[in-house]
Structures are given as structure tokens and as C-alpha cells.
Amino acid sequence: MPDRTLILGGARSGKSIAAERLLAAEPDVLYVATGGDDSGNAEWAARVAKHRARRPASWGLAETIDLVPLLEASGPPLLIDCLTLWLSRTMDAVDVWSDLHRADEVEQQIAALVEAWSATPRRVVAVSNDVGSGIVPADPGTRLFRDLMGRLNTTISLSSDQALWTIAGRTIPLT
Incomplete structure (x- = not known):
């Protein structure tokens, strides 16, 4: 059995169900939910409930974007759902949206995540x-997100x- 599996796809493609299977x-x-609770958002609450x-x-359940300690520790298998929300929340945490030059901080967190994933x-x-x-996003922040997401998925x-x-x-399977 593979030890590390990445499941990619578009929105609502069945990725989470495939991971659960x-x-x-x-x-x-240990199911690791990276999306946060988004309190007060009925649509988000319905998605989480499903x-x-x-x-x-x-x-078990861990709601966090602090993935490195989980990957470094021994324990039961992890299901991380999802890296896209991890990246978005990580970008929020370093406030990259107000200063795109903070992308270096996000790149460092991606590198730490990949290192922990590998080991x-x-x-x-x-x-x-x-x-x-899809299409090339019109604004620099969304282009940065798309580029970082591509790098994260690739690594x-x-x-x-x-x-x-x-x-x-x-x-x-992707070969």
C-alpha cells in the first residue's frame, strides 16, 4: 500500500469521497479538516455536516492548518482535506493579500510542509x-494563489x- 497519496481534481469531482474510500x-x-469553521455561514455548515x-x-478529527507536527508524529493514518484550503488559510495568516511580497513566507511554509510530508x-x-x-486570473493576488497552488500540488x-x-x-492514477 502506498504510504503517501495525493488526490487531485476539480471542485466537486469526488476527491474527498475517493480519499475516504x-x-x-x-x-x-485522523481526519484533518483545514477549512476552519467559518462560523455563521449556513452553506459552509451544510458542507461540513455532509x-x-x-x-x-x-x-478522529483535527481542525487545523498546523500540518507539520501531525505529519512528524507517529499515529494513525491521516486524511488531510484539503491542501487548497490549507494554502488559502496560510496566505490569510501571513496577510499576503495586503502585501504580495509576503509570498516568501508562504513558500517557506510550503517547503516545511513538503519536507514533513516526505518524511x-x-x-x-x-x-x-x-x-x-482554467483561465489566467485577472488580479495579482489570485494569480499568486494559483501559482502557489500549482507549486504545492507539484511538490x-x-x-x-x-x-x-x-x-x-x-x-x-497519474504516472
Whole structure:
């Protein structure tokens, strides 16, 4: 079995369901939700509720973007959902939107994440959106996000034992 798996795809392509299937036989999984709670947003609450309802009751939950310590520690398999929200929240945390030159700080966090991913003693499955197949964004901040997302996906993929592409609920291996 691969130890590190990245599942890519577009929005609503079935990535999370594919990740959950990969770990379905595991009695103990730590589900790492990177999206935050977005308090007061009914649409977000409904999405979170659907994800929770699909997961086995035996799975644990960590709601965080602090992924490096989780990857460095021993423990049950991790399901990280998702790297796209991790990047967005990391960019928020360093306030890159008000000063694009802070992207270097984000790049450093990406490098630390990739290093921890490459050396993790745990089985880990991560979900991420492929955002580079669309049009070139009009504003510099969104272009930066797209570029960083592409770099993050590429480096995690190349450090993975397996990379999968999900579209319309179907998942195929990337070689």
C-alpha cells in the first residue's frame, strides 16, 4: 500500500469521497479538516455536516492548518482535506493579500510542509484542487494563489508514492 497519496481534481469531482474510500478499511484515522469553521455561514455548515456524516464514528478529527507536527508524529493514518484550503488559510495568516511580497513566507511554509510530508512515518492521504487548468486570473493576488497552488500540488505529488486524478466521481492514477 502506498504510504503517501495525493488526490487531485476539480471542485466537486469526488476527491474527498475517493480519499475516504482509500482509508475505509482503517479502524482509526485522523481526519484533518483545514477549512476552519467559518462560523455563521449556513452553506459552509451544510458542507461540513455532509463530510461528517460520511465518516466513520471511530475516526478522529483535527481542525487545523498546523500540518507539520501531525505529519512528524507517529499515529494513525491521516486524511488531510484539503491542501487548497490549507494554502488559502496560510496566505490569510501571513496577510499576503495586503502585501504580495509576503509570498516568501508562504513558500517557506510550503517547503516545511513538503519536507514533513516526505518524511512522515504515517500513512497519509491528502486532497487538493487542481486550479491551473482554467483561465489566467485577472488580479495579482489570485494569480499568486494559483501559482502557489500549482507549486504545492507539484511538490507534494512528486514526494508521494501515488497521485490520483478524480473527475466525475472516477479516480485514475497519474504516472
